Amino acid sequence: MNFIQTGFLIGGLAVAIPVLVHLLSRWQVRRVELGTMRFLQEVMQDGAQRRKIRRWLLLLTRMATVAVLVLLFARPYLPETIRRDGDRLRVMLIDRSASMSMPGQGGRLIDDAVAKAKDVAAELGTDATILWAWFDSSVEPFDGNLARVSAPRSVVGDTNYLAALRWARDRVAADSDAIADVVLLSDLQQSGLASDALETATLQMPKHLPVRVIDVGRPAANNLAIQTVTTTSKRLSPERDTLINATLFNFGTLPMEEIPMTATATNGRRSVRLKKSINLPDGQAQELSFDFGKLEPGTWQVTVQLDVEDDLAVDNRRMTAFEIAQPAPVLVVDGGSRDGAQLAESFYLAAALRQTSRKPEQSVDAEQADDDGRQTTPRSGLFDPQVVFLYDDALPEIHPGRTELVVVTDCRSLPERWIQRLETYVSAGGKLLVFAGDGSNDGSGGASAASHAAWQQSGLAPGTIQTPMRSGAMPFRITSVDSANPMLSPFADPQSGDLGRLSFDQILPVRPDERTAVLARFEEDRPALTRHRLGQGDVVWFLSSADASWGNWTTSPLYLPLVHQMAGDLLDLTGEGKIRYRSVGDRRDLSTLPMAQRASSDPAALRTVSASTVDTESLTFGRIGFEQSGGALYVINSTAKESDPTRIPVEQFTEHFQITPADSGTSEVAETVQGEHKHELWPWFAAVAVVLLTAEFSLANRTSA
Template sequence: MNFIQTGFLIGGVALAIPVLVHLLSRYQVRRVELGTMRFLQEVMQDGAQRRKIRRWLLLLTRLACVAALVMLFARPYLPEFVRRDGDRLRVILVDQSASMGMPGENGRLIDDAVAKANEVASQLGTDAKILWAWFDSEVHPVDTESGRVSAPRGIVGGTDFLTALSWARDQVDAFPDSIADVVLISDLQQAGMASDLVETSTLAMPADVPVRVIDVGRVAASNLAVTAAMPTSTRTSPDQDTVINVTLFNYGTLPMEEIPMTGTAESGGRTVRLKKSINIPGEQAQELSFDFGTLQPGVWQFTFQLDVEDDLAIDNRRITAIEVGQPESVLVIDGGTQDEAVMGESFYVSAALRQSKTAAISAESEANAAPTAAQRFSPEVVYLFEDSLPDLRPTRYPLVVVANSASLPRVSIGRLERYVEAGGRLLVFAGEDSDQQDQTSDIWDGSALTPGQIGQVRSSGAMPFRVGQFDSSSSMLTLFADPQQGDLGRLAFNRILEVQPAELTSVLASFDDQLPALTQHKYGNGNVVWFLSSADASWGPWTTSPLYLPLVHQMAADLLHLTGEGKIRFRSIGNDRNLIASDARSPQITRVSTDASRSVVSSQLTFDRPGFESGDGGVLYVVNATAQESDTTRIPVDQFASHFKFTLAESDSGEVAKIVRDEHKRELWPWVAALAALLMLTEYFLANRTTA
């Protein structure tokens, strides 16, 4: 038994009232011994046992009255389950992956699928609820009032059956009283499936929900695909030949001969075009090399196009990109004179940057972030006591390094702020003036370029400061998460600059006692990094460590987008854009339109079409079609159902034989009210006939 108004059950404490009345009534009689009442007392003792029983009955009756009143207000009921025909619900999933663009019986496979979907929807009539959705690597619900859908024009996504079926399962769970079934219409491409164990345990489709699978795929398909187009590196120098290796695969069983292919390289108004032909046996791969020779500096976009008519056209084209350019210009600012160059901080910084060719780290070459054979930096030192700052433009100097924060004249801070706000990158090393100490806080006070509240220079005791922890997920420091690349904790510092970081400042590494060692924050369109110890050996022996060069290179390269993926980043259709949003250097993506006069800011959650997309800071995203869509191998319907372990509906069945249980509440308050009235009458009868 359940209750509708359970809050009234608290009234059960009133059961204590009859008990108190009963106990108090026992002491209301005053005993007086009279000699003349002796014989009457003997008579009364004969009925004492009967009166005691009536008193207990009276107490129980009063308790029952109170309990009945409490239950009456709480409205008790008994749940009942009745069997009835439920409302009809049909979830229709239509595959819109790239492979559905192959020719079908009436146009494309997607057109055949839409015709089947409209036919299946019409079987239930107008009273049924139908939920429509397209799916590729994601599910795209369709809000339609007409009960019919039309085939989309452009389909480029990958296939993910688990995501589609999981969405359908959730929709069915949202309508537990409905007679539901699921209809999935696809070409059943095997590449859209993962392992049996993972998908079965994740899906868990209810056994009483039948799934009807309609296969609209081709029995045999002829497809020649460009599966890869990889440069030797994403950055090269103008005096090196640019070679792109292109991989092709013939998914058909018959050989294809003399297939023409065109490779086009474009940068601004410059174009280089190469043409070749290739023979590919059935079900085999071939590699073709395109040597574009030496290219002029710039970001070059490459397109490789097959001139062939096959069943799947979207994978006949593949794109890639590389950056051709001289070493990045880096301006190193020294607050002293050239006479002190050998002893100054700028000497250490510029010498380290000039050795970027010989000190390149292997992990970067493996990630194709920067070639080890090319010089990455071209440092230029300027001495402020002799010359003023040159023209600071991000296009001229992508990176500016302040070798000593305390030796910089305050008048130069404003120019650096305008430089960073326009998109420049600034790397600042802590330090102190040769004549007066602890000037950094005074010089940089109130500047937006500081990482927070700058304190005083702090000296270590017997033990030097060491890097206690660092953010290994940062592209600047992730390299040092590998112990083979060196342990940052071995670097020793005798003095550091104390900083209380601001709210928007990221602390990438910390000294002992959680004191910031390396910080990064944005200002305007640029980025600022502070290393809170000196760039030379005056504050510690870290310049003699083998990690000095790699750490300086990583700080400079990360600001120039030469670490991690670099300036050129490769994506596939369906990749999550949140991966981009997590990069503080690239907060938004702009689609490069074929019309150079306009560009549109993209707000989609995933990449939804192939092409080149530009990001903040000169980042270029190369988006290609999903490679798995090129594989036209299919799976039979029965194996598909066995893989996901769902109940396969009969293909010709328009109805689903299922009865649902519906819960009703059978309220008992009329009976409780009658019981309460009866108990009250009984209490009245007993109370009038029961004495103390």
């Protein structure tokens, strides 16, 4: 018997009240000897025994009444065990990971699993409820009509037994009155397991829920796998040879000789194919390099493939991609004169951007002279800065297609007409990086006086620009950083660089607009680094100077990486960039999908679909290959852990997850399931309380003290 309101059981202490009343009543009795009453002694002794029995009955009745009232308020109930015809539930979990594509007895292993699942489902007849689901790295339920269940054509995901069993546990818990069991059909690949302690603590499968594990795997498998395909960088120079490194692993028990491999690189207009062969001992890995030579600029997609037949074909090819590009042209706009180039703001910025433009093995002797006699280096890095001095030179024509990034070294040094040209450039899709300054090097004799107003009117300013502020005894420091932003994510780890070490003697206060994202802040919540969109382009402001005039941060080791991060992020060279790597089963970023496709990606609409129309690509990456989405190229490969064919026995599987194994020889469930239905007993206790109160009233009137 259980209780709904267990707190009322404390009231059971009130049972002591009748006992106390009884004892106190006995102490108050005074015995007085009366001579005239002695003749009645014999008569009184005859009724004394009966009165003593009635007093004890009255005490017990009162104690029982108090106890029954306490139990009545506690609302006792009995949990019912329900077993009705047709109230049976079976959860069928079918593994559709990549290893299930291996050859089986009737086709593939997944075909064998589906055939066996139909037999097991038919054991319960037509009155039972059967929930069907595929599982790999995630679980996907489907309509389990026996006549229409068929294996999917493509199986490329990785195995996650914990996700499958957790899903089954939750489905059974949602229908707790049913007599349920779980059937899992898999090749029991060991790579689908994690640590014992982690999975057992996370799962906590009920002991009364039996799980039948059916092994449809192969006793042994022969598999060669391409584990990785890598390049030195996502962005490569056209002046260097392009090398692709592929790592192979032989999971079989025999050595393989003269394994043919093909590597194909294509940019949509031209394809380059290379062939090689390799010898690979059993149980070992080796690396093979493909040299494609110098490739023309563009985005190249590479497929490395094994030209062999083994038990698992999904890992016989692997893809990668990279971009062949010249260093990004960066126009550095300096409002000063070329005569003071060594002291100008652009000197520090151009030097920082140019740090990556020289090959490591290249010496200063390799520098070449341009038409103006200035020393240059072959363009082979990320940025190719070109400095324009507005006091001496005219601002060249700028267009997003030719100039990928414009850097303004001093916002107050630009005349209003140049600000208007930058507005047109950014609105058309250009990228702009602006540093604060006092305009002392503009050479225009006061042209900077109205520059802040011109920036605000153009929409290029991050908000309302205020008067530059000087620090007092202590310099300004960056106190908070949005480390989740790709521009500043490298600085999340203090070992990579703590921006709080930078100090500034002067800053440009700004009250940001709602459209402006503040990526870093000085003390008192003052913006230090902002970013906002204008038209189709982006604008980033660093609210201190680019040189040493407002602080000595240019001499810090953090100056170079911070400048590179700001410029690189505007050019999509930070974070994942334009080329992104994914595995089959990874979830998509729905914000990059078109609105029509995003609407069709509602998870609720995909909960129950037929097996013949299983397609979760609108939510996850479901196919190996290349996919262009949201301005980025996604490279989708199978997960490397599916290549390992090592298996575990059923007994070890059940012990690993601490589940109750079902008897595979019978279709009946080993134990019934106790439902949560409560059969309340309060009407009976109420009736008993009425009877006890009546008895107490009767005994109290007939019993003297």
